[in-house]
Amino acid sequence: MEITACTAADVALLDRYMGSPGRTSFHARRFARQEAGECTCLVAWLDGRPVGHTEMRWIGCADADVRAARPGCPEIGGLAVWPEELRSRGIGTALVRAAEGLARERGLNVVGIGVAKDNPRAAALYARLGYRSLTDYLDRYSYEDADGTIRECVDPCTFLVRDLP
Numbered sequence: 001m002e003i004t005a006c007t008a009a010d011v012a013l014l015d016r017y018m019g020s021p022g023r024t025s026f027h028a029r030r031f032a033r034q035e036a037g038e039c040t041c042l043v044a045w046l047d048g049r050p051v052g053h054t055e056m057r058w059i060g061c062a063d064a065d066v067r068a069a070r071p072g073c074p075e076i077g078g079l080a081v082w083p084e085e086l087r088s089r090g091i092g093t094a095l096v097r098a099a100e101g102l103a104r105e106r107g108l109n110v111v112g113i114g115v116a117k118d119n120p121r122a123a124a125l126y127a128r129l130g131y132r133s134l135t136d137y138l139d140r141y142s143y144e145d146a147d148g149t150i151r152e153c154v155d156p157c158t159f160l161v162r163d164l165p
């Protein structure tokens, strides 16, 4: 398994193997954010296929109260491993550690990650990786479903932080 920064050529492969339901490519929108300097997208590869991804959002959490609670903290977001049978083999951990490495390269000493209240397995993973609760917040986001309808979501979440050694 290797982890690389996402390139323009990777977007089509991500759509093919880790596609999103809507007509607008989730990966293309994320890559556009990388091109704008807002984030760095990471892709995990196994046998030439993308099997995981995350993004390091240099601009931090979208919630202003979270940003105020820990100014300058970047956010690891959109972490996923697919297909499901490849989970619990360390790919998610490797993506988180790679994102932390990017933060270190920028001279940052803290990294954050938001986790939904109804995702205790992910919360358990982040606790094992050294993340501790900073504050609760409401994660507001939208996505396009298979019919092309934009769905607005509000998820109760906890923002976790890890001080980098």
Ligand SMILES: CC(C)(COP(=O)(O)OP(=O)(O)OC[C@H]1O[C@@H](n2cnc3c(N)ncnc32)[C@H](O)[C@@H]1OP(=O)(O)O)[C@@H](O)C(=O)NCCC(=O)NCCS
Binding pocket: 079, 080, 081, 082, 086, 087, 088, 089, 090, 091, 092, 093, 094, 114, 115, 116, 119, 121, 122, 123, 124, 125
């Ligand atoms: C969370 C996720 C990225 C972890 O990736 P991973 O490659 O399975 O992670 P690792 O192998 O490094 O660690 C496995 C641990 O992740 C946690 N985990 C969380 N959700 C999981 C899931 N759906 N399946 C398997 N493990 C999961 C468990 O604590 C697991 O430990 P265990 O194997 O002892 O049960 C992956 O499970 C996933 O894509 N889940 C669905 C999307 C998601 O919930 N993303 C997180 C948003 S905050």
